[in-house]
Amino acid sequence: MRLAGRHLWLGLATAPIVGFFALPILYLLAVSLKTKDDVLNGAFWPTATTLANWPAAFEAANVVGFIVNSVTVSLLAGFLTIALTLPSAYAVLRLKIGGKWLSDVTLSSYMAPPIVALIPLFFLLKTSGLLDTRAGLALIYGLANVPVAFWLLTPFLRRMPLEIEQAAAIDGAGPFRILLQIVVPIISPGIVATFIIVTVLAYNEFLFASAFTFSDATRTLPVGISLFQGDRLVNFGQMAAASLAGIAPVYLIALFMQRYLVSGLAHGAVK
Amino acid sequence: MTVVTLDAVGPDANRFSARRGDPWERFGRALWIAPVVFALAVTTLYPTVFLLGLAFSKSTLGKPFRGFVGVKHFATALQDPIFLSAIGRSVAYALSTSLLQLALGFLIALLFTSLLKGGRFLMSLVLLPLMTPPVMVGIAWKLIFAPAGGLLNGTLINYGVISQPISFLGHPLLAWLAIAVADLWQWTPFIVILCFAALSTIPEGVREAALVDGANGWQRFWHITLPLVAAPLSSIYLLKLILSFKLFDLVYILTFGGPGFATTSAGFSIYRRAIEQFDVGRAAAETIIYALVIGLATLPAVRLHQRFERREI
Numbered sequence: 001m002r003l004a005g006r007h008l009w010l011g012l013a014t015a016p017i018v019g020f021f022a023l024p025i026l027y028l029l030a031v032s033l034k035t036k037d038d039v040l041n042g043a044f045w046p047t048a049t050t051l052a053n054w055p056a057a058f059e060a061a062n063v064v065g066f067i068v069n070s071v072t073v074s075l076l077a078g079f080l081t082i083a084l085t086l087p088s089a090y091a092v093l094r095l096k097i098g099g100k101w102l103s104d105v106t107l108s109s110y111m112a113p114p115i116v117a118l119i120p121l122f123f124l125l126k127t128s129g130l131l132d133t134r135a136g137l138a139l140i141y142g143l144a145n146v147p148v149a150f151w152l153l154t155p156f157l158r159r160m161p162l163e164i165e166q167a168a169a170i171d172g173a174g175p176f177r178i179l180l181q182i183v184v185p186i187i188s189p190g191i192v193a194t195f196i197i198v199t200v201l202a203y204n205e206f207l208f209a210s211a212f213t214f215s216d217a218t219r220t221l222p223v224g225i226s227l228f229q230g231d232r233l234v235n236f237g238q239m240a241a242a243s244l245a246g247i248a249p250v251y252l253i254a255l256f257m258q259r260y261l262v263s264g265l266a267h268g269a270v271k
Numbered sequence: 272m273t274v275v276t277l278d279a280v281g282p283d284a285n286r287f288s289a290r291r292g293d294p295w296e297r298f299g300r301a302l303w304i305a306p307v308v309f310a311l312a313v314t315t316l317y318p319t320v321f322l323l324g325l326a327f328s329k330s331t332l333g334k335p336f337r338g339f340v341g342v343k344h345f346a347t348a349l350q351d352p353i354f355l356s357a358i359g360r361s362v363a364y365a366l367s368t369s370l371l372q373l374a375l376g377f378l379i380a381l382l383f384t385s386l387l388k389g390g391r392f393l394m395s396l397v398l399l400p401l402m403t404p405p406v407m408v409g410i411a412w413k414l415i416f417a418p419a420g421g422l423l424n425g426t427l428i429n430y431g432v433i434s435q436p437i438s439f440l441g442h443p444l445l446a447w448l449a450i451a452v453a454d455l456w457q458w459t460p461f462i463v464i465l466c467f468a469a470l471s472t473i474p475e476g477v478r479e480a481a482l483v484d485g486a487n488g489w490q491r492f493w494h495i496t497l498p499l500v501a502a503p504l505s506s507i508y509l510l511k512l513i514l515s516f517k518l519f520d521l522v523y524i525l526t527f528g529g530p531g532f533a534t535t536s537a538g539f540s541i542y543r544r545a546i547e548q549f550d551v552g553r554a555a556a557e558t559i560i561y562a563l564v565i566g567l568a569t570l571p572a573v574r575l576h577q578r579f580e581r582r583e584i
Contacts, residue, residue, distance in 0.1 A: 010386055017379055018393070021400055024411035024456060027422055031414055042425015042436075084306035091303030098304040106307060109315040113517045113565065115538045116558050117314055119545050120321035123335060124313070146310035204404035206520045207538075211546055222406035226524060229410070236414055243407040250402045258395040265401075265461070266468030 025247070032240035039236045053237035054245075060235070062216050063242050066224035070203050071249070073138045073220060078199030080142025082191060085149040090179050093157045094165070103150065110147040114207055117144070125212055132218050137209060141202035148201065149194050155267040156190030157183070193264025196257055200250055221246040325555035332549045344556035353532050354540055354557055360447075361537040361561075362568050365515035368451050373508050375455070376462025381496075383463065384470050394467070397460035405457060409524025412453040416440055416525075443533035446526045450534060453521050458514065462507055469503035470496070502579035509572045516565045537561045 031039060032053050034046040041047070057063060091097040121140055122131070130136025160183055168178045184191065206222040213219050219227075225246060228239045254261060326344055329337045348354055383393055400408070415422045416439040424436040439445045473496065481491045519538045522528060528535035528543070535543075541561065545554035 010382065013382055014386065014393070017382070018396060021396060021456065021460065024408070024415060025399065025403070027415060028407075028411045040420040042420050042422060042428065044422060044426075084310055088304045088307035091300075095300070095303065097300045098307075102304060102307065105311060105315075109311055111513050111565065111569070112315065112562055113538055113558075115517075115519070115541050116322065116562055117318040118542070119325065119332075119551055119555060119558075120318035121314075122332070123321065124317070140314075143310040144314050146307055146314070150307065200402055204402075204406075206404070206406050206523070207542070210523075211542075222404050222520075225410065226406050229413075229524070236417075236420065239410060240414065243410050247403055247407050250404070251399060254398050254402045255395070258398055261398060262394050262464055265464050 025244075028240045028244050031236055032244055034237050036235075036237065053235075053241040056235075057238035057241040057245070060238055061224060061228065061242065062219075063221075063224065063245055065216060066219055066221040067246060067249070069134055069218060070221040070246070073134050073141065074199045074202035076135070076138035077141035077145065077202040078195050080138065081145045081149045081198045082195050084142065085146050085153060085194075086184075086191070087176075087179065089150050089153045090157055090183065091175075093154060095175055103154070106147045106150045110151075114144070118207065118211055121208070122211060132213050132215055134218055137212055137218070137220070138202075140208055140212070141205060144208075145198040145201055149198050152194040152197060152264055152267075153187075153190060156187045156194075156264075159267075160187055189260050190264060190267075192257070193260040196253060196261060197264060200253070203250060322555045322558060325552050326559055328552055330552040330555070332545070332551055335551060340552065344553045345560065347553060348557045348560055353535070354537075357532070357535045357540040358537045358561060358564055360535070361516060361518065362564065364447070364451070364518065364536065365512055366568065368454055369508055369511040369515050371451075372455055372459045372462055372511060373504065376459045376507075377466045377504065379459070379463045380466035380470055383467055394464065397463050400457050400460045401464075403457065405520035406524055408453055408457045409521050412449065412456070412521075413440070413525055416449050440526050441530050443530060446530065446534045450518075450521050450525055453525060454515070454518070457521075458511060462511060465503070465507045465510075466500070469500045469507070472503075473499050502576070502582070505572065505576040505579045509569065509576050512569055512572055513565075516568075537564075 027044065030045050033049045033051070034053075035048055035050050038046050038048065088098070088102075092099070092102055125131040125136045125140070128136070130139065164182060164186070165178050168182050169175075173181070203220075204222065205220075206226070209220045209223045210226070213223060216224075225239070225242055228235075228242060324336060327339060327341065328335070329340050331337075379397075386393065403411075414420075416424075418424060418436045418438045418441070421436070421439075423439065424433075427433045428436065437445070439449050477495060477499070478491065481495050486494070517538060518536045519542065522534055522536050522539045526534040528539050532540075537557075538561070541554050541557050544550050544557060
């Protein structure tokens, strides 16, 4: 009897939380299915559903192009971040190269607001001819997310059983071979989680993207979507449809990889 | 019996440190950390030096570094009430919303740890806001807060609470609340995940021992759970604080700094100065001032975190 009461209480406490976190996305979905008149009545669900907003959104703006740009840039950036961070994180932790100062400097560099780097990086991209290119944006994201990847990868490396690496060292494997052939396969869930998180960070980024890209050929999705509301006649239905189309790839990844992602995010803080 | 050096990858790394003097060996060691050092050089060191240069010179987006102007930009920035109040708002916003979200996230994490079965499903649900691009978060909440056709106004009118729609984003205080709600929606889940992980590190034995000693729920929470997670909580607060100081996207989408300058955060103000007014020198000086303010404002949290860390050991 008491147990049932406890469950009821917990259920009652959970319901509004679930409702609150589901609300904006469900409302986006509802608005994307509304007709033009329906949008203005302020009810949650549409009175008459229509799918017209979806093709219209893709016609009104180059949504597909924006998604392609975002995916290209963020995947390139994700690979770059991992390639740069993994050997260094391993060296700091296991080979005692770089020492504590490197991890301290890496983490504290994350404290500065990105606006600090905006203007200098603008000039860097301009000078190197990479302004308004996908490669330039990928390069910036790839470098900028190194501290995050360092923070996420270190706990996985630390939990790696030392004996296996030592056994490989006896067999004559050099540290780089040990990293690639022993460590990487064992901590691959951690690497995958880190890769997804830094890729999603790059996919979602807005400040740099809005300053460093200014043509439809390079604009990423957040920038492209933000232009929707600059129009004089904001079409809420189309904006909602385009937003959902942009969120969908990230949600699919989250759905399939949630176990890795939660543990990837959680390990960093717990240590 | 042969003695083999096992420590090549061990905590002492004898094999490497023994030959530290060899220049080739040193070069090989440096190569390992070169990528991260390069990344830091490009994203932190170079911007800092460049920014200092800009802040003391006459600069535009087209032509930087045209003549030394001394501390002129700093003086103008420090005398600009709009910029100063933007900094004040950013600090107040970051300190308060981070604390609120920490408290809320911790409570939700406590709730989720009590729900053994549903916990995993709920964890994947809270992952979604975290993965949503901030621009889309802003758009979703903008649709909810919109005066015409917004969900909140529609609901309030349908239930007869109000007769005329309220312009939530057009009112200085309500607009901040709207930004804070969207921020809370996006980031509280992250705090839930981190608190959930922190709570899961508490050994089951500690709780059982307290139960045997007859501690009630509140006593167990106050004397056992809370002290055990104090260190991770302080680092979570610090992390959220840093994220809050970066507030930009939500302001850009939800209010564009308005009404007037009411919701102009420091980051947004600097962005407009640099990208829209092209006054790069002044923007650089403002950035340096803001970075210093962030350092000062996070110092108490850093200190607190260090104290908890030391107590752990």
